[in-house]
Amino acid sequence: MRERFQALAAIGKTPGGGVTRLAFSPAALQAHRLAARWMEEAGLRVRDDAAGNLIGRREGTGPAIVIGSHLDTVPDGGAFDGALGVVAGLEVVQRLVEEKRGDASPLEIVAHADEEGSHHAGTFGSRAMLGEVGEEDLLGHQPGREPLAAVMRGAGLEPTRIGQARRERTGLRAYFELHIEQGPVLESLGIPVGIVTSIVGIDQYLVRVPGQARHAGTTPVAARDDALVKAARAIQVIREFLLMRPADLIGNVGSVSVSPGAMNVVPAEAILSVEFRSARASSLDEAGNWLVSLVAEHPGATVRRTLREHGCPMSAELTALLESVARSLGIATHQMPSGAGHDAQVWGRHVPAAMLFVPSRGGISHSPEEWTDWEDVIPGADVLLNAVAALATAD
Amino acid sequence: MRERFQALAAIGKTPGGGVTRLAFSPAALQAHRLAARWMEEAGLRVRDDAAGNLIGRREGTGPAIVIGSHLDTVPDGGAFDGALGVVAGLEVVQRLVEEKRGDASPLEIVAHADEEGSHHAGTFGSRAMLGEVGEEDLLGHQPGREPLAAVMRGAGLEPTRIGQARRERTGLRAYFELHIEQGPVLESLGIPVGIVTSIVGIDQYLVRVPGQARHAGTTPVAARDDALVKAARAIQVIREFLLMRPADLIGNVGSVSVSPGAMNVVPAEAILSVEFRSARASSLDEAGNWLVSLVAEHPGATVRRTLREHGCPMSAELTALLESVARSLGIATHQMPSGAGHDAQVWGRHVPAAMLFVPSRGGISHSPEEWTDWEDVIPGADVLLNAVAALATAD
Numbered sequence: 001m002r003e004r005f006q007a008l009a010a011i012g013k014t015p016g017g018g019v020t021r022l023a024f025s026p027a028a029l030q031a032h033r034l035a036a037r038w039m040e041e042a043g044l045r046v047r048d049d050a051a052g053n054l055i056g057r058r059e060g061t062g063p064a065i066v067i068g069s070h071l072d073t074v075p076d077g078g079a080f081d082g083a084l085g086v087v088a089g090l091e092v093v094q095r096l097v098e099e100k101r102g103d104a105s106p107l108e109i110v111a112h113a114d115e116e117g118s119h120h121a122g123t124f125g126s127r128a129m130l131g132e133v134g135e136e137d138l139l140g141h142q143p144g145r146e147p148l149a150a151v152m153r154g155a156g157l158e159p160t161r162i163g164q165a166r167r168e169r170t171g172l173r174a175y176f177e178l179h180i181e182q183g184p185v186l187e188s189l190g191i192p193v194g195i196v197t198s199i200v201g202i203d204q205y206l207v208r209v210p211g212q213a214r215h216a217g218t219t220p221v222a223a224r225d226d227a228l229v230k231a232a233r234a235i236q237v238i239r240e241f242l243l244m245r246p247a248d249l250i251g252n253v254g255s256v257s258v259s260p261g262a263m264n265v266v267p268a269e270a271i272l273s274v275e276f277r278s279a280r281a282s283s284l285d286e287a288g289n290w291l292v293s294l295v296a297e298h299p300g301a302t303v304r305r306t307l308r309e310h311g312c313p314m315s316a317e318l319t320a321l322l323e324s325v326a327r328s329l330g331i332a333t334h335q336m337p338s339g340a341g342h343d344a345q346v347w348g349r350h351v352p353a354a355m356l357f358v359p360s361r362g363g364i365s366h367s368p369e370e371w372t373d374w375e376d377v378i379p380g381a382d383v384l385l386n387a388v389a390a391l392a393t394a395d
Numbered sequence: 396m397r398e399r400f401q402a403l404a405a406i407g408k409t410p411g412g413g414v415t416r417l418a419f420s421p422a423a424l425q426a427h428r429l430a431a432r433w434m435e436e437a438g439l440r441v442r443d444d445a446a447g448n449l450i451g452r453r454e455g456t457g458p459a460i461v462i463g464s465h466l467d468t469v470p471d472g473g474a475f476d477g478a479l480g481v482v483a484g485l486e487v488v489q490r491l492v493e494e495k496r497g498d499a500s501p502l503e504i505v506a507h508a509d510e511e512g513s514h515h516a517g518t519f520g521s522r523a524m525l526g527e528v529g530e531e532d533l534l535g536h537q538p539g540r541e542p543l544a545a546v547m548r549g550a551g552l553e554p555t556r557i558g559q560a561r562r563e564r565t566g567l568r569a570y571f572e573l574h575i576e577q578g579p580v581l582e583s584l585g586i587p588v589g590i591v592t593s594i595v596g597i598d599q600y601l602v603r604v605p606g607q608a609r610h611a612g613t614t615p616v617a618a619r620d621d622a623l624v625k626a627a628r629a630i631q632v633i634r635e636f637l638l639m640r641p642a643d644l645i646g647n648v649g650s651v652s653v654s655p656g657a658m659n660v661v662p663a664e665a666i667l668s669v670e671f672r673s674a675r676a677s678s679l680d681e682a683g684n685w686l687v688s689l690v691a692e693h694p695g696a697t698v699r700r701t702l703r704e705h706g707c708p709m710s711a712e713l714t715a716l717l718e719s720v721a722r723s724l725g726i727a728t729h730q731m732p733s734g735a736g737h738d739a740q741v742w743g744r745h746v747p748a749a750m751l752f753v754p755s756r757g758g759i760s761h762s763p764e765e766w767t768d769w770e771d772v773i774p775g776a777d778v779l780l781n782a783v784a785a786l787a788t789a790d
Contacts, residue, residue, distance in 0.1 A: 074655055074660050075654070075655035075656065117658065117659075118657070181613070182610040183613030200612065202659075204658050213472075213762035214758075215577040215734075216645070216647030217577070217736065218576070219758065221638055221645065221646070226634075228630060232630040235627040236624070236627055250611070250612060252612075252658070252659065252661060254653070254656065255623075255658075258649070259470070260470035260761075261470065262513070262649050262650070262668075263512065263649045263650075264647065264649065265469050265647075265762075267648075268471075339610075341659075363613065366609065369608075
């Protein structure tokens with residue numbers, strides 16, 4: 001398992017020690033091909049679906065138990081986010097196949113496409129599998145970049161066939177995902193396994209602030225309508241709003257794109273990426289309304305929601321199973337919400353789903369400094385193995 | 396002349412009515428090819444030099460009189476900035492060739508490469524012709540883009556041969572440039588022709604503000620080191636500095652580039668483009684020192700000067716010639732400094748140089764709204780024609 005993890009970490013490695021495998025990029029496709037080879041070596045039937053999800057399946061009777069995560073990363077992200085869950089899930093399925101345990105239920109390991117939303121919105125692959133992808137997802141794009149449909153075509157996929165990725169829910173028994181925590185809680189408690197109770201909802205917005213392009217050498221500063229100056233003020237105000245809000249809301253301005261972006265031209269347009277997260281839908285609505293009112297203060301400015309990812313409680317049945325397995329193995333656990341979004345929240349809207357966290361050093365993620373000691377991976381993987389085995393033989 | 400101007404304006408036209416002909420782009424090269432055809436039709440000997448400057452020459456005896464401007468634009472800029480001077484200059488040379496006037500001096504019309512500095516620093520082509528380009532110009536690049544040398548290779552030029560573009564000063568008698576004012580002065584005075592007394596100096600800087608990449612869903616806002624939040628503050632502070640300075644300094648923050656730039660990652664790096672302009676070298680030094688002290692307040696932040704374009708007085712001899720020609724034609728003029736940089740300031744450091752301005756509606760430039768009524772072009776072109784004719788026959 002560790003060798004596989006390291007082989008994946010080498011694909012898309014950046015000079016600063018991070019990993020860049022944007023969804024559908026050559027690096028991401030290479031990682032999928034490597035994982036597909038391992039799945040075949042483990043005796044699984046392997047296929048890519050119409051959304052670019054990679055699926056390895058061991059047949060059985062009744063609905064399938066699915067273990068999933070993703071192999072794509074944010075730009076210059078870490079090696080653990082996503083890849084660890086795919087490697088651990090593959091290990092679990094392979095062990096169960098080899099040990100002839102759990103041969104009642106079909107078992108699947110899935111590497112989801114574009115969990116990070118590099119081209120439009122996150123959890124694209126799982127949303128396609130659960131029938132949640134519409135045309136706006138395919139036409140969507142990041143500011144100044146290609147739409148997702150064009151990116152998919154570049155990776156050899158035909159976006160109009162996206163509906164073929166959809167799975168029948170009757171064929172699906174449960175979904176499990178192991179993932180790094182990406183926060184500081186488990187490390188600070190000294191507990192090796194987190195059991196996720198719910199996943200926060202996420203709203204993402206693009207805010208467009210207009211200005212007027214002028215020659216910067218001949219137009220007095222006081223006479224300008226400078227889109228970047230207004231955007232800079234908005235960044236400050238959004239930060240102050242988040243600092244004043246109760247602990248149930250978190251947010252980010254992750255990028256600003258300036259047009260025309262030349263040294264000697266007064267900025268004519270700034271586009272801000274704004275994200276809010278909360279376990280409470282009402283808090284997300286309040287934040288969205290506040291953002292709309294902020295934007296309304298700037299004539300001509302617009303705000304558009306590009307993603308509404310609903311929060312999702314995890315399955316009480318599966319969470320109890322994970323707890324009882326951990327107890328029997330003598331592994332300490334901590335129940336906690338997830339501030340990060342995951343494919344598990346998409347699955348959880350349709351199928352009983354559960355998530356395990358392993359500790360992140362310093363709570364750092366989406367960064368080259370992302371790290372989990374290998375001895376901190378094993379307890380989580382053990383709980384996952386035994387829970388899936390118990391569920392597969394119980395049915 | 397007007398038909399030629401309109402043919403050029405159609406090359407690189409944007410949906411919003413602007414023009415994008417970034418230096419060395421297919422659109423810019425297409426504009427050069429069209430101008431080259433006109434130069435050949437006018438009976439000129441035409442060549443591209445090693446820097447990508449397009450030169451049309453009518454031979455004669457003694458040093459040459461050069462008329463120049465440029466055909467590249469800023470992103471989504473206007474149709475007049477640069478192109479008007481090339482079209483007017485070509486018209487002047489063609490008339491003098493056809494009318495067999497001024498056959499004593501060689502005459503040249505030059506479309507300079509990369510005046511706007513789309514790839515590194517401005518007035519690249521004229522600096523190459525006057526021997527001011529060093530290796531750092533070729534390795535320089537805009538944040539996140541290719542270095543100039545790679546862009547040149549993409550346009551079929553070999554950057555290591557840049558030295559071949561250099562001209563002997565003994566072969567150069569005078570330089571003239573007609574350009575739109577890009578400011579509101581001539582329009583507000585109701586005067587059709589500006590005669591430029593001096594051109595401001597320009598210093599350009601890249602400021603790098605570091606932060607720490609963190610998962611934005613799991614890292615509390617108060618605990619972040621957010622590069623974009625710090626950059627937003629710097630943008631405000633730079634604006635306040637410029638508003639408080641005496642009228643001899645102007646500046647701009649034209650772009651900010653954010654890494655990694657994802658919705659769900661705390662920004663780890665922001666790079667700001669900062670420009671200062673002044674006719675006084677001491678004011679530029681003060682502004683640069685102030686910027687260094689601002690950057691010093693942020694641990695790990697760096698500032699690098701990417702361009703120092705010295706200001707330049709225009710030739711008193713040629714300015715007097717323009718004044719006297721205008722007076723004899725009954726055309727009112729206004730003497731004024733130029734807040735914008737031009738190839739004329741590079742020429743002016745080596746060769747007697749002069750500039751004519753024609754009015755810009757609303758003072759707008761570097762924008763799709765850039766406009767000069769055609770009747771406002773004619774007086775400036777007449778002054779240019781008669782001044783060049785007088786100089787060519789006087790020697």
